[in-house]
Amino acid sequence: MSDKLRVRAYNVRFGDAILVSIPDRGPDGVSVRRHVLIDVGNVLTGEGGADAVFRPVLEDILDQLAGQPLDLYVMTHEHMDHIQGLPYAERHLYPAAEDELRSALKTRFAWLTASSEPSYYRRYPQAREKRLASVEAYRGISAFLRASPEPVPQAVEAIMLNNDPRATADCVAYLQGLAEKTCYVHRGVDPIGNHPFQEARLEIWAPEEDTSEYYGTFRPMALGVTRPQGRGGKPSLTAARPPAGVDAGAFYNLVGQRRSFVDNLLAIDRAANNTSIVFCLRWRGWSLLFPGDAEIRSWKTMQRAGVFHPVHFLKISHHGSHNGTPDPEYLEGVLPLDRPDDRPRSALVSTWEGTYHNVPDGPTLKLLHDPDSSDLRQRCDRLHQVHLEAQPGAYVDIEFEG
Amino acid sequence: MKIRIPLLIQDPLTARKGRVKPTEGFDADREGFFLDGPVTDRIAVLDFEPETGRLAQGARFHGPSSGRVLGWYEDEQGVDLNKVKQELKFYTPEFMQVSVFATVLRTMYLFERTDTLGRPLTWAFDAPQLLVVPRAGKQANAYYHRDSHSLQFFYFDSPVDPGQSIYTCLSRDIVAHETGHAIIDGLAPDLIDASSPQSLAIHEAIADLTALLMAFDSGTLRKAVLARTRGSIEETTEFSSIAEEFGEARGFHGGLRSLKNGKNLDPADLQNGTPRDEPHELSQVLSGALFSVMIKIHDDLKAELAALPEYAGRAAPSFSASGLALSKGAERFKRMVFRALDYLPPGEVSFADYGRAILAVDQVAFPDNDKMRRWVKDEFVRRSIVPSQAALEIQTRFDPENLPGVDVPTLQASDWAAYQFANANRELLRIPAGIPFVVRPRLDVKKQYDYHNVARECIFKVAWELTEPNSIGARYPSTRRVTVGTTLALDWESGRLLALLTSAPVDPAKGGPAGIAVEEYELGRQDRDWFLMRLINSGLLRIGRHAIGPGGEPLREAIQAQDLGGVLHLRGTANSLHIVGQP
Numbered sequence: 001m002s003d004k005l006r007v008r009a010y011n012v013r014f015g016d017a018i019l020v021s022i023p024d025r026g027p028d029g030v031s032v033r034r035h036v037l038i039d040v041g042n043v044l045t046g047e048g049g050a051d052a053v054f055r056p057v058l059e060d061i062l063d064q065l066a067g068q069p070l071d072l073y074v075m076t077h078e079h080m081d082h083i084q085g086l087p088y089a090e091r092h093l094y095p096a097a098e099d100e101l102r103s104a105l106k107t108r109f110a111w112l113t114a115s116s117e118p119s120y121y122r123r124y125p126q127a128r129e130k131r132l133a134s135v136e137a138y139r140g141i142s143a144f145l146r147a148s149p150e151p152v153p154q155a156v157e158a159i160m161l162n163n164d165p166r167a168t169a170d171c172v173a174y175l176q177g178l179a180e181k182t183c184y185v186h187r188g189v190d191p192i193g194n195h196p197f198q199e200a201r202l203e204i205w206a207p208e209e210d211t212s213e214y215y216g217t218f219r220p221m222a223l224g225v226t227r228p229q230g231r232g233g234k235p236s237l238t239a240a241r242p243p244a245g246v247d248a249g250a251f252y253n254l255v256g257q258r259r260s261f262v263d264n265l266l267a268i269d270r271a272a273n274n275t276s277i278v279f280c281l282r283w284r285g286w287s288l289l290f291p292g293d294a295e296i297r298s299w300k301t302m303q304r305a306g307v308f309h310p311v312h313f314l315k316i317s318h319h320g321s322h323n324g325t326p327d328p329e330y331l332e333g334v335l336p337l338d339r340p341d342d343r344p345r346s347a348l349v350s351t352w353e354g355t356y357h358n359v360p361d362g363p364t365l366k367l368l369h370d371p372d373s374s375d376l377r378q379r380c381d382r383l384h385q386v387h388l389e390a391q392p393g394a395y396v397d398i399e400f401e402g
Numbered sequence: 403m404k405i406r407i408p409l410l411i412q413d414p415l416t417a418r419k420g421r422v423k424p425t426e427g428f429d430a431d432r433e434g435f436f437l438d439g440p441v442t443d444r445i446a447v448l449d450f451e452p453e454t455g456r457l458a459q460g461a462r463f464h465g466p467s468s469g470r471v472l473g474w475y476e477d478e479q480g481v482d483l484n485k486v487k488q489e490l491k492f493y494t495p496e497f498m499q500v501s502v503f504a505t506v507l508r509t510m511y512l513f514e515r516t517d518t519l520g521r522p523l524t525w526a527f528d529a530p531q532l533l534v535v536p537r538a539g540k541q542a543n544a545y546y547h548r549d550s551h552s553l554q555f556f557y558f559d560s561p562v563d564p565g566q567s568i569y570t571c572l573s574r575d576i577v578a579h580e581t582g583h584a585i586i587d588g589l590a591p592d593l594i595d596a597s598s599p600q601s602l603a604i605h606e607a608i609a610d611l612t613a614l615l616m617a618f619d620s621g622t623l624r625k626a627v628l629a630r631t632r633g634s635i636e637e638t639t640e641f642s643s644i645a646e647e648f649g650e651a652r653g654f655h656g657g658l659r660s661l662k663n664g665k666n667l668d669p670a671d672l673q674n675g676t677p678r679d680e681p682h683e684l685s686q687v688l689s690g691a692l693f694s695v696m697i698k699i700h701d702d703l704k705a706e707l708a709a710l711p712e713y714a715g716r717a718a719p720s721f722s723a724s725g726l727a728l729s730k731g732a733e734r735f736k737r738m739v740f741r742a743l744d745y746l747p748p749g750e751v752s753f754a755d756y757g758r759a760i761l762a763v764d765q766v767a768f769p770d771n772d773k774m775r776r777w778v779k780d781e782f783v784r785r786s787i788v789p790s791q792a793a794l795e796i797q798t799r800f801d802p803e804n805l806p807g808v809d810v811p812t813l814q815a816s817d818w819a820a821y822q823f824a825n826a827n828r829e830l831l832r833i834p835a836g837i838p839f840v841v842r843p844r845l846d847v848k849k850q851y852d853y854h855n856v857a858r859e860c861i862f863k864v865a866w867e868l869t870e871p872n873s874i875g876a877r878y879p880s881t882r883r884v885t886v887g888t889t890l891a892l893d894w895e896s897g898r899l900l901a902l903l904t905s906a907p908v909d910p911a912k913g914g915p916a917g918i919a920v921e922e923y924e925l926g927r928q929d930r931d932w933f934l935m936r937l938i939n940s941g942l943l944r945i946g947r948h949a950i951g952p953g954g955e956p957l958r959e960a961i962q963a964q965d966l967g968g969v970l971h972l973r974g975t976a977n978s979l980h981i982v983g984q985p
Binding site for chain 1: 448455939957
């Protein structure tokens with residue numbers, strides 16, 4: 001058996017699926033190869049959302065498991081581009097029997113982000129208030145888009161579908177039943193007993209248990225939409241006409257500006273990203289950091305919590321976005337310029353272009369490509385870009401010598 | 403036509419404490435027309451139903467009946483809204499529409515009087531009407547928004563009084579403050595796009611002082627408060643606390659902000675030293691300094707009037723004189739605070755620039771009485787706004803040889819003549835050689851000097867752009883654009899240069915005419931660095947496409963920035979800060 005730890009990042013178009021295979025030596029000196037699967041999903045629209053990629057990906061994952069159980073599944077956060085892959089595959093790729101995929105995976109442990117625990121919002125009223133505001137804002141925008149005669153821009157549609165609370169709830173429900181033992185994870189949870197590793201150690205850096213701090217403030221929207229009573233009805237837009245004596249151009253400009261919803265839409269998207277499970281895997285002197293889609297607010301919170309330490313591998317969060325790609329002040333905490341050892345350091349990023357608004361971010365990508373001006377490139381020996389190195393459905397391997 | 407409308411002079415819940423009668427009548431007489439809404443040629447109240455977005459029926463205008471000279475607004479039942487005295491009725495849509503309209507209009511009149519700016523106001527946007535939305539939605543905020551030509555007043559649930567909403571449109575202070583922002587934007591349009599925290603803080607401070615002056619403007623409030631305090635404006639929160647009801651509901655003891663404070667810019671003062679990079683906090687240094695000056699003006703006038711025979715014989719001369727002293731003192735204070743906006747140089751300005759403008763205004767109008775100027779200088783030094791009084795030295799009423807043969811009416815009327823004049827006087831105006839500049843529309847201003855004489859001035863402003871280092875991180879352009887400029891105040895009749903104020907830095911070692919000290923400019927540059935880094939940290943400053951939403955429209959909460967060939971350009975700083983912040 002190979003004595004290397006391997007990170008296998010699949011090209012699932014706009015989304016993530018990462019299989020980490022780890023030789024895990026027990027007290028008796030016998031090594032067992034264990035597997036961690038981090039997210040499987042992609043967005044639901046555009047080319048970045050083509051679901052055909054899941055067949056080769058799932059086939060390879062099951063090949064790698066070779067009939068052995070999946071030791072740990074990590075759902076970093078409740079976005080479709082991270083969670084919809086397994087429920088989709090269960091329904092469409094493994095339809096022969098109910099739970100065919102679930103049975104094949106034989107998942108022992110599952111980590112889900114803390115706020116997806118069924119009683120979570122009863123215990124955290126502030127987070128509940130924020131979550132309700134987020135869902136209410138989502139519903140308002142959704143009704144407005146359905147009522148509006150204008151076509152919905154693809155970039156807006158992608159964010160709406162990725163954050164659809166009903167769809168994400170369905171996927172989370174599936175994942176809650178995936179493993180023998182499900183653990184809802186936040187910083188402060190003791191991982192011992194919630195994973196099967198004997199040699200490898202896992203540290204949870206984020207999210208905080210009370211997720212209210214990850215939400216911004218949702219601004220009141222004056223969308224002028226009347227929602228239907230009961231099911232099946234279509235929402236309608238309120239017709240507003242300028243009263244006598246009021247300049248019509250200024251009036252309609254005001255109505256248009258009051259109907260702006262994009263700040264709230266992006267706030268909804270950011271809040272979910274920032275609830276990402278961020279964990280560090282330590283194995284035989286290596287440290288590997290998997291931050292999900294953590295954005296600036298989460299990086300800032302982690303820094304404040306003092307959890308940073310140098311790592312050898314960083315999965316760049318949030319697909320190369322401006323907000324997810326950590327700034328030098330955070331990078332210094334995890335990939336310091338003054339290296340503590342001479343082990344090689346690498347980073348991985350999944351960057352499917354043309355599907356999601358400003359993600360990946362062009363200037364950020366340009367910076368990542370330029371070894372001279374890129375802060376990250378000065379801190380890493382190698383940057384792996386899944387979508388440049390692997391075709392859709394294929395993968396990139398990064399190995400760490402045992 | 404003249405109408406009478408009800409003006410709320412106290413927040414409804416504060417009025418519940420029974421200290422002062424909450425409303426008084428206000429006669430509006432400068433509007434071209436009045437329509438339902440209320441709508442006039444300059445103001446339109448648009449009351450959108452918060453739930454549906456439908457436009458609610460506006461209060462109905464009723465012209466003067468036969469034999470009466472005053473028109474009025476009434477509700478659906480035909481009740482004259484001037485007759486509303488009960489607090490419960492303040493929360494009807496019609497009362498809110500008329501009350502907010504009255505406060506906006508009264509605030510405008512405060513600026514327009516001959517003893518202040520002496521001209522009708524114009525907006526910073528290219529349209530005649532300011533749109534006022536009294537129930538803009540549910541949140542604890544209110545703001546002026548230039549792009550939509552509007553004042554937006556929100557409401558929120560009272561945390562201490564279940565079932566009760568706090569409507570910001572019913573707060574005299576908040577309405578006056580936001581109207582102040584709209585007016586200031588028309589007078590000093592560069593401030594809203596500034597990257598200097600002190601420029602943004604000037605906007606806030608003057609908006610707070612507008613609320614203070616609105617409080618002083620109410621005869622009912624003046625009388626009631628002075629009677630209770632035995633003639634003091636210092637020993638009460640009714641003048642010095644901004645938005646008492648709002649502030650208390652949001653957990654700020656004694657109002658959202660207090661003008662009676664010791665805040666300063668001394669980094670060694672651990673108790674009152676104020677960070678230089680947060681505009682709302684910073685504004686209190688300036689508003690606190692000026693409120694202290696107002697207290698001195700009032701005390702001084704009280705003492706002066708109390709010595710007059712008509713007061714000296716009374717039982718409590720100082721108390722008896724306090725009302726007139728406040729009325730006169732507030733007028734002088736208002737002139738100083740608001741007229742300084744006319745004299746303020748264009749572009750990024752500091753508290754020191756504003757201080758010099760105040761001193762210049764006062765020195766031109768009251769050359770023989772320098773008491774107030776001394777108090778201003780003392781306060782600015784005491785609060786470490788400037789290192790010494792020398793930084794506030796200004797020259798006024800220049801020797802005619804400085805600017806011979808100026809034809810003011812032609813300068814006023816002709817853009818070409820104005821440009822030629824500026825180009826020919828680059829050195830005087832501190833415009834560096836070879837740099838393009840813009841001459842702003844000139845102002846024709848009639849002002850009262852010395853309490854009696856009315857003088858006519860031409861305010862001439864010229865602005866240009868400098869590029870300075872932008873030391874805010876490797877991800878951002880290495881330089882940024884900064885607007886600076888010079889204001890000239892010219893006597894209309896003689897063309898004599900009355901005042902010259904500039905925000906352009908000049909190194910005296912290099913010779914040439916004086917501008918602001920290089921050290922002062924450098925401090926401003928550092929403030930801009932810190933402030934921009936703070937904005938980046940809070941995710942508010944977005945460059946280029948990061949400031950654009952997924953549908954292609956600009957994000958409202960983002961401060962729009964552009965990287966134009968390695969130079970950072972900012973837009974709408976103050977607007978975004980208001981949308982995400984507090985009134």
